[in-house]
Amino acid sequence: AQSVTQLGSHVSVSEGALVLLRCNYSSSVPPYLFWYVQYPNQGLQLLLKYTSAATLVKGINGFEAEFKKSETSFHLTKPSAHMSDAAEYFCAVSDMRRDDKIIFGKGTRLHILP
């Protein structure tokens, strides 16, 4: 069975500082990996996804994530945080060999300090 673990349910960074949100996955088959963002009182929207084409994936709003198979990780980063980045971030995994459901992590709430 596949799963994702997001380390830290809450992360606080200062405006302008590096954002690092951690995600580790468990999968016995090659995975697809995703990061979604949920702004307050809204639905989720895709930030970026890994589909095996390149290990460093660039997404919207200056975010990127690196797939590290040896570490089973897919951490999300952004060089400089903006106040508008305050939101809930979800890492997710699905099975590359099947048209299967996406499994979401429990989410990390990102707080931006002025």
Place this chain on the structure above:
Amino acid sequence: DTAVSQTPKYLVTQMGNDKSIKCEQNLGHDTMYWYKQDSKKFLKIMFSYNNKELIINETVPNRFSPKSPDKAHLNLHINSLELGDSAVYFCASSQGKTGGNNEQFFGPGTRLTVL
């Protein structure tokens, strides 16, 4: 134009009542989903439909019954509502089949409160 829309946005009701949530997508997608997000923000898939055919049916109580009259609509009917049904319900859609590498587009959510 709203890509995935849900009605109502808020739903407050008494235990034991029956209620429905409607979802429509204008993206031309083949697959639609219902997710439940609990108070701790945990998001779990409930159902998915591909071209009106039920594909995923998680271990959801029989009180929950999805209906897809056409591939642009997926409604969720809930019978005999219980306190534990209080949550935010999200509809989503994607091109192609379920999961895989297809981006899912989410609606704004319906906050259901059962008193």
